[in-house]
Amino acid sequence: LDEVLQSGAPDFPFCLCWANENWTRRWDGCEEDILIAQSHTEADHAGFIAEIAPALLDPRYVRIHGKPLVIVYRLGQLPDPRRTADLWREYCVKTGVGEIYLAYVQSFERMPMGDDPSLYGFDAAIEFPPHRYPVQAELSQPLINPEYQGVLFDYVQTSENFIRRTWPSYKLFKGVMPSWDNTARRQDVSHVFVGATPERYAYWLRQVVEQTRRLHFGDERVVFINAWNEWAEGNHLEPDREFGHRYLEATQNGLGIRVVRDPQKE
Known part of the structure; x- marks a missing residue:
């Protein structure tokens, strides 16, 4: 970040x-095999906003x-979110x-007073697929690996859950994900979303973009994609050997930008 700013x-x-x-x-920050602990004192929160202030400018x-x-990944980890929000706003002014x-x-934790960001001094919430609305897959055939103890989810049904979610009264920015398979990280206890393809991802993104255009205006027409390079989770837009640039092209299609393929590369 320092290099980008400089x-x-x-x-x-x-x-x-x-x-x-x-x-x-x-990947989820659970209390297992901690490498660096995160504390949440008022001094920690003051230090955070001071450190990122140059980027905000x-x-x-x-x-x-x-x-x-400014986005916070796990609001529930803040002892007093409203106090933190007030501290940051005051400092920035x-x-x-x-x-x-x-x-x-x-993310995966639910807030005790509900999801409305205004209850915590925040302006908006952001979807973060696959959290909150995953649909477990129904297997039509036995698994090849008898040691597998993970969970298989249905990508198509999960995407439909997010698309059909009732739009809340508070400000919400929608999110999509291209795929998910963290076998590289978790091996026989991995989570895998079966049925993920560039075409289905493009459809999901297109639906979310249309919803956002219809319900938000100006700067609030924002959609988040999880993720650019979460390779260990099998969740990335970057080109790979299996799909090449198709997820990037699917992103263009989902945004309504026509993709023109080079016939020499077909």
Whole structure:
């Protein structure tokens, strides 16, 4: 991040999401095999906003209604989310950053008072597939690996769950994911979403984009894709040997941008 800020490259919009959990050997920050622990004191929270303040002033930084977008991954880890939000807002106003736009990720934990971000001093919530609405797959044939103790999910039905989700009264930014298979990380206890294809991903993205265009306006027409390079989770847009650039092309299609293939590469 320091290099990006100092060099001014790449000339590409960005924003920051605080992964405020323990750094562990697991992707989800659970209390197993902790490498670096995350504490949550008021001093920690003050230090965080002070550290990212230079990024919030960068002209490339994503803004909503002119306010830099700051995202918190696990709101439930904050002892007093509203106090933290007030602390950050006050600091940013005093130091010249100005008003900030706070959003939290709807990950695997549920908030005690409900999902409405305003209850916690935040402005919006963000979907984070596959969390919250996964659908387990129904197997039509036995597994090849008798040692497998993981869980298979249905990508198509999961995407339909997210698409058909009732739109809440609070501000929500929709999310999609291209695929998910963390066998590389978890081996025989992995989670795999079967049925994921670039075409199905493009359909999911297209539906979400249309919903967002219909219900949001201006800077709030935002959609999140999980993820660019989560290779250990089998969840990435970057080209690979199996699909080449098809997930990137599917992203273009999902956004309504026509893809013209090079006939020499067909």
